[in-house]
Amino acid sequence: xxxxxxxxxxxxxxxxxxxxxxxxxxxxxxxxxxxxxxxxxxxxxxxxxxxxxxxxxxxxxxxxxxxxxxxxxxxxxxxxxxxxxxxxxxxxxxxxxxxxxxxxxxxxxxxxxxxxxxxxxxxxxxxxxxxxxxxxxxxxxxxxxxxxxxxxxxxxxxxxxxxxxxxxxxxxxxxxxxxxxxxxxxxxxxxxxxxxxxxxxxxxxxxxxxxxxxxxxxxxxxxxxxxxxxxxxxxxxxxxxxxxxxxxxxxxxxxxxxxxxxxxxxxxxxxxxxxxxxxxxxxxxxxxxxxxxxxxxxxxxxxxxxxxxxxxxxxxxxxxxxxxxxxxxxxxxxxxxxxxxxxxxxxxxxxxxxxxxxxxxxxxxxxxxxxxxxxxxxxxxxxxxxxxxxxxxxxxxxxxxxxxxxxxxxxxxxxxxxxxxxxxxxxxxxxxxxxxxxxxxxxxxxxxxxxxxxxxxxxxxxxxxxxxxxxxxxxxxxxxxxxxxxxxxxxx
Amino acid sequence: xxxxxxxxxxxxxxxxxxxxxxxxxxxxxxxxxxxxxxx
Numbered sequence: 001x002x003x004x005x006x007x008x009x010x011x012x013x014x015x016x017x018x019x020x021x022x023x024x025x026x027x028x029x030x031x032x033x034x035x036x037x038x039x040x041x042x043x044x045x046x047x048x049x050x051x052x053x054x055x056x057x058x059x060x061x062x063x064x065x066x067x068x069x070x071x072x073x074x075x076x077x078x079x080x081x082x083x084x085x086x087x088x089x090x091x092x093x094x095x096x097x098x099x100x101x102x103x104x105x106x107x108x109x110x111x112x113x114x115x116x117x118x119x120x121x122x123x124x125x126x127x128x129x130x131x132x133x134x135x136x137x138x139x140x141x142x143x144x145x146x147x148x149x150x151x152x153x154x155x156x157x158x159x160x161x162x163x164x165x166x167x168x169x170x171x172x173x174x175x176x177x178x179x180x181x182x183x184x185x186x187x188x189x190x191x192x193x194x195x196x197x198x199x200x201x202x203x204x205x206x207x208x209x210x211x212x213x214x215x216x217x218x219x220x221x222x223x224x225x226x227x228x229x230x231x232x233x234x235x236x237x238x239x240x241x242x243x244x245x246x247x248x249x250x251x252x253x254x255x256x257x258x259x260x261x262x263x264x265x266x267x268x269x270x271x272x273x274x275x276x277x278x279x280x281x282x283x284x285x286x287x288x289x290x291x292x293x294x295x296x297x298x299x300x301x302x303x304x305x306x307x308x309x310x311x312x313x314x315x316x317x318x319x320x321x322x323x324x325x326x327x328x329x330x331x332x333x334x335x336x337x338x339x340x341x342x343x344x345x346x347x348x349x350x351x352x353x354x355x356x357x358x359x360x361x362x363x364x365x366x367x368x369x370x371x372x373x374x375x376x377x378x379x380x381x382x383x384x385x386x387x388x389x390x391x392x393x394x395x396x397x398x399x400x401x402x403x404x405x406x407x408x409x410x411x412x413x414x415x416x417x418x419x420x421x422x423x424x425x426x427x428x429x430x431x432x433x434x435x436x437x438x439x440x441x442x443x444x445x446x447x448x449x450x451x452x453x454x455x456x457x458x459x460x461x462x463x464x465x466x467x468x469x470x471x472x473x474x475x476x477x478x479x480x481x482x483x484x485x486x487x488x489x490x491x492x
Numbered sequence: 493x494x495x496x497x498x499x500x501x502x503x504x505x506x507x508x509x510x511x512x513x514x515x516x517x518x519x520x521x522x523x524x525x526x527x528x529x530x531x
Contacts, residue, residue, distance in 0.1 A: 066516070068495075069495070069498050069499075069502065072498070072502045075502065076502070076505060076506060077508070079506060080509055081509070082508060082514050084509075130521070158504055181495050203497050209496065212493050212495045212496035212499065213493065215495035216493060216494060216495050219494075219495065225500060227495055227500075228494065228495075228498045229498065229502065247521050268521060268524060268525075271517055271520065271521055271524075272521065275513075275514055275516060275517050275518070278509065278513055279514070286503065286506070289502075291501075293499075294497075427526055
């Protein structure tokens, strides 16, 4: 009862903030890049809370419970190195490029960099990839929210999924980016506060260093419960696909995260934000990782867990050891993580159609009001279509990863486009199409159990990009000069 | 206690990398600030 009350208060609080901040959303620039005037704390919190959803608290927690140190590869990658790499390699360049060219979104940037203003092919392909991947991702978030409602309010699958969808759609309809970045501060603080308590809780619940005796004991009986990150060649191969491709390169490809760099006021803001982001990310991850191990030691069999669901191991641990009020706060943090990701994704998917295709190509004379109305209609469509994914019998870990990997394909044209002036329009188009199709096929064939989707998807994307670029005519001189200018920061 | 060793390595790699990155970034920020003042 207390858990449910705290959860409901939190949802209402988020909706109130959404309503208040929506009054300040006057233009599309407010809606999409928050007026490009944000400082380091807001940029950092917006980045981290957008990157992490309930996937961390439910999906990763359950994964550590099942496979222990195999998850360490993602802990290193997503928990730190991906953050550093994203800020250091792309942060400043994306901000400079977007400001210099007046781009509001990643498709805008691609169109300018790949001199595609006449045919708009990249814009259409980007919009399709973003739209499909976001529906999958939002569907995964709706499934996460439905899990929360099932666990806390005791609802059935249908009602909980419909309620989860309704909450996400209403919340996203209200504000846009300006609302999103302000609620991100509240949501990030909530996530950090809860995560800090997870580390001591793990050791307290498992009896101090006895935690590791327990881990050794379980590993002796369960071959899937990996005792070391380099336990076998297959663990290491999977680990490389996780750290390099699913984490580092995938972070750099997420348009919703790259968009966070565009809201920064200046270059030094990006560097300051990177420090805050890195520290925050480590805090968020280490607690979850250690708690996953502790939950397995305390309950070696998932039969004891609610619904026998390993992804509920962490909330169950908190409720058991810290009581219902703490469990309510934990679910609040899970919700915070989900909402902050959902709003950013929704804004991106909707603006990829409403701004990038409708206003820029199909109807340039459209008024701000018309574009905002279309944005709101599309928000409802994405939310409703997400239900299809929410009903799939997939682990939250994987449904989220599928949407994430779909969006990661943008790393190839963005990274190469900002660093290699020889990269061509045809190279970018082919790489986006090939890496998206390869990723989806890899998952459909069930090969993701051996190597993460992102590895074949991005490797094929890079190969195709370089090959096609060399085979086609080099970009116009002014584009090559723009790439040089942005990289050197001359006159930017 | 093989898992204790694994855990220590996993966490140490993260913390050492984090500290190195923070120190490097703060130094870079100071250097850029000084360069900005001179300009």
